[in-house]
Amino acid sequence: xxxxxxxxxxxxRMPLTVRYYxxxxxxxxxxxxxxxxxxxxxxxxxxxIGYSIQRAHADGADWMVVHSEIEWHGSLRWxxxxxxxxxxxxxxxxxxxxxxxxxxxxEAVCSARNVYVMVDAEEYTRIEVPQALREALGRGQSLRRPxxxx
Amino acid sequence: xxxxxxxxxxxxRMPLTVRYYxxxxxxxxxxxxxxxxxxxxxxxxxxxIGYSIQRAHADGADWMVVHSEIEWHGSLRWxxxxxxxxxxxxxxxxxxxxxxxxxxxxEAVCSARNVYVMVDAEEYTRIEVPQALREALGRGQSLRRPxxxx
Amino acid sequence: xxxxxxxxxxxxRMPLTVRYYxxxxxxxxxxxxxxxxxxxxxxxxxxxIGYSIQRAHADGADWMVVHSEIEWHGSLRWxxxxxxxxxxxxxxxxxxxxxxxxxxxxEAVCSARNVYVMVDAEEYTRIEVPQALREALGRGQSLRRPxxxx
Amino acid sequence: xxxxxxxxxxxxRMPLTVRYYxxxxxxxxxxxxxxxxxxxxxxxxxxxIGYSIQRAHADGADWMVVHSEIEWHGSLRWxxxxxxxxxxxxxxxxxxxxxxxxxxxxEAVCSARNVYVMVDAEEYTRIEVPQALREALGRGQSLRRPxxxx
Numbered sequence: 133x134x135x136x137x138x139x140x141x142x143x144x145r146m147p148l149t150v151r152y153y154x155x156x157x158x159x160x161x162x163x164x165x166x167x168x169x170x171x172x173x174x175x176x177x178x179x180x181i182g183y184s185i186q187r188a189h190a191d192g193a194d195w196m197v198v199h200s201e202i203e204w205h206g207s208l209r210w211x212x213x214x215x216x217x218x219x220x221x222x223x224x225x226x227x228x229x230x231x232x233x234x235x236x237x238x239e240a241v242c243s244a245r246n247v248y249v250m251v252d253a254e255e256y257t258r259i260e261v262p263q264a265l266r267e268a269l270g271r272g273q274s275l276r277r278p279x280x281x282x
Numbered sequence: 283x284x285x286x287x288x289x290x291x292x293x294x295r296m297p298l299t300v301r302y303y304x305x306x307x308x309x310x311x312x313x314x315x316x317x318x319x320x321x322x323x324x325x326x327x328x329x330x331i332g333y334s335i336q337r338a339h340a341d342g343a344d345w346m347v348v349h350s351e352i353e354w355h356g357s358l359r360w361x362x363x364x365x366x367x368x369x370x371x372x373x374x375x376x377x378x379x380x381x382x383x384x385x386x387x388x389e390a391v392c393s394a395r396n397v398y399v400m401v402d403a404e405e406y407t408r409i410e411v412p413q414a415l416r417e418a419l420g421r422g423q424s425l426r427r428p429x430x431x432x
Numbered sequence: 433x434x435x436x437x438x439x440x441x442x443x444x445r446m447p448l449t450v451r452y453y454x455x456x457x458x459x460x461x462x463x464x465x466x467x468x469x470x471x472x473x474x475x476x477x478x479x480x481i482g483y484s485i486q487r488a489h490a491d492g493a494d495w496m497v498v499h500s501e502i503e504w505h506g507s508l509r510w511x512x513x514x515x516x517x518x519x520x521x522x523x524x525x526x527x528x529x530x531x532x533x534x535x536x537x538x539e540a541v542c543s544a545r546n547v548y549v550m551v552d553a554e555e556y557t558r559i560e561v562p563q564a565l566r567e568a569l570g571r572g573q574s575l576r577r578p579x580x581x582x
Numbered sequence: 583x584x585x586x587x588x589x590x591x592x593x594x595r596m597p598l599t600v601r602y603y604x605x606x607x608x609x610x611x612x613x614x615x616x617x618x619x620x621x622x623x624x625x626x627x628x629x630x631i632g633y634s635i636q637r638a639h640a641d642g643a644d645w646m647v648v649h650s651e652i653e654w655h656g657s658l659r660w661x662x663x664x665x666x667x668x669x670x671x672x673x674x675x676x677x678x679x680x681x682x683x684x685x686x687x688x689e690a691v692c693s694a695r696n697v698y699v700m701v702d703a704e705e706y707t708r709i710e711v712p713q714a715l716r717e718a719l720g721r722g723q724s725l726r727r728p729x730x731x732x
């Protein structure tokens with residue numbers, strides 16, 4: 133849990149408009165919506181780097197989340213104009229490890245790491261990450277760091 | 283809009299637990315969730331009368347909402363134990379008109395009328411309401427009445 | 433139900449990115465999400481015409497949906513870049529009647545009419561539509577017409 | 583990621599009806615809904631052990647999720663009658679560590695660990711876990727184990 137967030141200025145970001153119904157009776161975005169935001173952001177990121185989920189489907193490939201770790205350091209609120217930062221920190225044989233941060237006025241209020249596995253679009257069996265996607269993802273910086281001290 | 287709700291005691295009802303995240307910053311259930319409740323209720327009702335959506339699928343049939351009218355007279359709140367009342371008010375050749383009411387402590391806070399069309403499960407073209415479903419639905423009372431006066 | 437949609441070219445529109453999780457097993461946007469889209473669109477429209485919900489709150493006012501009528505003529509799909517058209521068709525003493533249309537490639541796949549009542553932001557009792565909002569809304573064209581014949 | 587799930591027979595469980603709209607175009611429950619299920623389950627569990635969130639509110643206390651780890655080993659599907667298992671594995675000074683598992687036909691398809699912090703219901707500053715809640719939670723078994731070998 134002792135995780136600090138650091139989002140370099142050049143990290144890719146998706147603008148996000150918090151929707152009214154996503155805020156709960158505590159007047160903050162309900163924590164369950166963040167995975168939905170990250171899903172939107174990864175889809176947008178994949179398209180931005182030139183290997184959209186549609187291209188994956190055309191190649192007979194799909195991806196699925198198998199692991200997620202999330203820390204909340206604060207909250208998004210409605211009607212924030214927020215951002216979701218995305219960074220590909222590791223691409224394995226058949227998996228992709230992607231870091232996310234939710235930013236409010238440039239401050240990270242939530243960070244997360246998802247692991248996706250690449251699967252055959254019909255059978256949902258593991259396949260290799262397509263070479264074109266591997267190259268497009270490159271090697272980004274981690275947005276999460278073990279916190280010093282403590 | 284001048285619609286009054288009347289839910290006879292013998293109307294079929296699905297118990298509903300309002301989920302925390304469905305309440306918004308006004309501390310009431312966000313209006314967008316009611317169509318989801320009615321969808322759940324109609325699925326449960328179809329199963330209760332012996333013609334589940336699974337049976338429809340096995341018969342090559344499916345249903346789709348094409349029209350909805352909703353009036354809010356009040357609000358559900360979290361953590362209400364609520365009920366959704368369901369009544370089939372008209373079965374046409376290829377359509378079903380279903381009335382709904384959302385109840386809180388036995389009081390209707392919302393009423394609605396949905397029209398569903400029966401479609402082929404593959405082509406989504408209109409088909410006749412299966413005879414078994416027609417018989418199961420019977421002819422319920424309307425839960426909505428034009429309000430007197432006004 | 434015999435409603436035709438007509439969206440004049442100069443109608444105000446909010447761009448909408450359909451989210452992956454909003455599409456269901458029929459591969460179309462689940463009908464329950466449309467009210468959420470219309471809510472987002474009305475909030476954005478109010479801001480665009482210079483009377484945002486934040487300004488309403490500052491004036492001690494709020495609005496609530498009390499009536500909704502929706503027709504689906506088709507479906508939005510993921511990953512559509514869609515639009516929600518908004519038109520204020522009537523402003524009463526304490527209510528606003530707003531038409532909506534969901535467009536896919538410029539074609540309306542869904543139309544709706546919501547009635548909102550203006551309420552005191554604390555007590556949720558009816559109040560008059562603030563003059564500034566009334567003027568900002570103006571008088572738009574209906575996006576829905578009774579269908580000829582039939 | 584090398585986490586195995588083990589849910590002892592006597593673990594507390596909340597029955598869960600998967601809702602139609604929660605299944606996506608892959609015909610499985612979208613991964614973003616699981617945090618919502620766990621939230622519902624923890625609320626129900628707190629009530630079952632005699633310290634409901636309402637009682638917390640009455641005591642001026644509330645809880646917030648600050649950390650979540652989730653592994654998906656499989657998927658829930660609609661119309662599954664599923665269960666969410668809940669076990670309190672650690673109660674700290676001002677935090678509670680709770681394990682969850684989502685079960686389909688008795689098989690765990692997803693496991694998770696949430697850390698909640700206890701906060702003042704007005705100020706959202708950290709407070710101690712109320713003694714009555716601490717006693718009610720007891721000390722449950724972990725539902726997650728590092729996987730042997732690999």
